[in-house]
Amino acid sequence: MVVIPAIDVRGGRVVRLRRGDPATETVYGDDPAAVARRFDAAGVRRIHLVDLDAALGTGSNRDVVGAVCAAVHARVQVGGGLRSLQALRDVLAAGAARA
Numbered sequence: 861m862v863v864i865p866a867i868d869v870r871g872g873r874v875v876r877l878r879r880g881d882p883a884t885e886t887v888y889g890d891d892p893a894a895v896a897r898r899f900d901a902a903g904v905r906r907i908h909l910v911d912l913d914a915a916l917g918t919g920s921n922r923d924v925v926g927a928v929c930a931a932v933h934a935r936v937q938v939g940g941g942l943r944s945l946q947a948l949r950d951v952l953a954a955g956a957a958r959a
Contacts, residue, residue: 875912910938
């Protein structure tokens with residue numbers, strides 16, 4: 861079994877949305893790269909990063925994608941708001957292994 865922890869990012873913060881509802885946001889931290897480093901230190905091989913702002917069409921966390929990818933040895937897969945070939949190219953250029 862392969863465990864792939866997820867980091868959901870909204871407004872540059874680590875969050876969880878209950879049932880995908882932005883009004884039910886719970887904030888877990890202000891530093892997604894630090895959370896990723898903790899997962900990396902625990903030995904995970906892959907991290908799933910979700911850009912909720914891009915998914916909801918309210919912005920982008922591409923800078924966070926780059927920071928997380930640079931902070932860990934684990935392979936980072938990115939999802940959320942990848943609605944164009946250019947958006948896909950951007951996250952891959954930021955260091956994502958998969959999108």
